[in-house]
Amino acid sequence: MSKEKIALFTIFGGTGDLAQRKLYPSLFKLYQKGYLQDHFAVIGTARRPWTDEHYHEIIADSLASLKADAATVKAFASHFYYQSHDVTDAQHYVTLKRLSETLDAQYGLQGNRIFYLAMAPNFFGTIAQHLKSENILTDNGFNRVIIEKPFGHDYESAKVLNDELTATFDENQVYRIDHYLGKEMIQNISAIRFGNNIWESLWNNRYISNVQITLSEKLGVEERAVYYDNSGALRDMVQNHILQILSLLTMDQPVEFTENDINIEKVKALRSLRPYTPAEVADNFVRGQYAADGDVKDYRSEDKISPESTTDTFVAGKVMIDNFRWSGVPFYVRTGKRLADKFTRIDVVFKRPIVNIFNHDNNASDSTNELAPNVLTINVEPTEGFELRMNAKCIGQGFATTPIQLDYDHDSEATANSPEAYERLLHDALNGDATNFTHWQEVAYSWKFVDVIQKYWDEHTPDFPNYRPGTMGPAASDELLKRDGNEWVYKDN
Numbered sequence: 001m002s003k004e005k006i007a008l009f010t011i012f013g014g015t016g017d018l019a020q021r022k023l024y025p026s027l028f029k030l031y032q033k034g035y036l037q038d039h040f041a042v043i044g045t046a047r048r049p050w051t052d053e054h055y056h057e058i059i060a061d062s063l064a065s066l067k068a069d070a071a072t073v074k075a076f077a078s079h080f081y082y083q084s085h086d087v088t089d090a091q092h093y094v095t096l097k098r099l100s101e102t103l104d105a106q107y108g109l110q111g112n113r114i115f116y117l118a119m120a121p122n123f124f125g126t127i128a129q130h131l132k133s134e135n136i137l138t139d140n141g142f143n144r145v146i147i148e149k150p151f152g153h154d155y156e157s158a159k160v161l162n163d164e165l166t167a168t169f170d171e172n173q174v175y176r177i178d179h180y181l182g183k184e185m186i187q188n189i190s191a192i193r194f195g196n197n198i199w200e201s202l203w204n205n206r207y208i209s210n211v212q213i214t215l216s217e218k219l220g221v222e223e224r225a226v227y228y229d230n231s232g233a234l235r236d237m238v239q240n241h242i243l244q245i246l247s248l249l250t251m252d253q254p255v256e257f258t259e260n261d262i263n264i265e266k267v268k269a270l271r272s273l274r275p276y277t278p279a280e281v282a283d284n285f286v287r288g289q290y291a292a293d294g295d296v297k298d299y300r301s302e303d304k305i306s307p308e309s310t311t312d313t314f315v316a317g318k319v320m321i322d323n324f325r326w327s328g329v330p331f332y333v334r335t336g337k338r339l340a341d342k343f344t345r346i347d348v349v350f351k352r353p354i355v356n357i358f359n360h361d362n363n364a365s366d367s368t369n370e371l372a373p374n375v376l377t378i379n380v381e382p383t384e385g386f387e388l389r390m391n392a393k394c395i396g397q398g399f400a401t402t403p404i405q406l407d408y409d410h411d412s413e414a415t416a417n418s419p420e421a422y423e424r425l426l427h428d429a430l431n432g433d434a435t436n437f438t439h440w441q442e443v444a445y446s447w448k449f450v451d452v453i454q455k456y457w458d459e460h461t462p463d464f465p466n467y468r469p470g471t472m473g474p475a476a477s478d479e480l481l482k483r484d485g486n487e488w489v490y491k492d493n
Helices: 017-032 052-062 070-077 090-107 121-133 155-166 184-194 222-229 232-250 259-271 278-284 412-417 421-431 440-458 475-482
Strands: 007-012 040-046 080-084 113-117 143-147 174-176 208-216 285-288 314-320 330-336 343-350 375-381 385-393 401-409
Touching: 007 017, 007 090, 017 040, 017 052, 017 070, 017 421, 040 090, 052 070, 052 080, 080 090, 090 121, 113 121, 121 143, 121 155, 155 440, 174 440, 184 232, 184 375, 208 232, 222 232, 232 259, 232 314, 232 330, 232 343, 232 440, 259 440, 278 285, 278 440, 285 475, 314 475, 330 475
Parallel strands: 007 040, 007 113, 040 080, 113 143, 143 174, 208 330
Antiparallel strands: 208 343, 285 314, 314 330, 343 375, 375 385, 385 401
């Protein structure tokens, strides 16, 4: 059976950075692997007056780092067509419809259409409305729309966006992309939990002390300054990536490993997030903004950033899940810019034994001989793999114990050849599988949780800047855990 997927891609924002850095290389890898062959075409749209020939040059340039065969690149690029397009002009959609129908007949696309909105969210509703009013959607194939974050600025704006989209598309036609859900080790969370009884039987408040989710970035805001200053770390990272990861860690086992059943369990987990009162926000969430250090500018001195900006470039918080499985277990989350290094990791910290029978050994080098907690670490990036910290006997006389670590990393060659997140997610969209995309109810509950925190912060002026670049954030982040008798597994070197 052929694995070829048949579709017409229309990319709104086809000249943009996302298209050139992520979409074109990902589509090319699908082409190299035979998922895209003869029966596909791509229309790139934007305001720039490009020709098809110039567009093909841009495609080739975007693939330069892949060092692919020139003939293969040329054959791939020949499937791409460019249309100068104003998304607010209905007449331009008439031209788009004509080109779409021509390509459908030329490549035998069977009416299958994927619309990728790689543009600012304020255009989503306008594009969706015109796709419907100008009859660009087909009756004889599938119609799917992929949208990028930010999906709204808060719950109310997200609902408006969703209402605009679902006036044209059904919910099962809307693919809200969160590239973290395309990462190998994030998808591995389900395999670890539901494929290993040793973990699933311990995956609850009887055995787990706390869970830590860290998404650390070494760089500053770079070219995203304008967007970031209107968003901040809470909206940019916590509302989507972190809460999506948290839902996978905390959801109950689905009846079957299917999109619908997984979505049901993720929504139940997000519904169980404990909403905070304003006073509780102050006690359970910390925000930060990086200062200057040597050649590194402070956030407020970055290009296009207001010198009075109160935007958070760091967030740490304690999240509680009020259900039978997780009651009483704190989930600590943190993310930020200009931190010690770039990495994403999840640390599951298990409770210590109730009784430490080894604590009597007077020959131990540590007279208390306290047992360290067992920790399961899921390394998401840049290293992909697992670590398990457990206690063992020290070599020699007596019975002192010491933590040891078991490690497994994915083979570097296999990792290099594995699909990148966007490649994986585009393939899922072609298959009509939205398991690793975000559904509306997940978005809604995430925003409702985050909005309370953001509202409190908006009403209180922070004391910024409050952390030095190259560290893991402000001291208050460490204090947040110390109050509970805990500490971050990953600390500053």
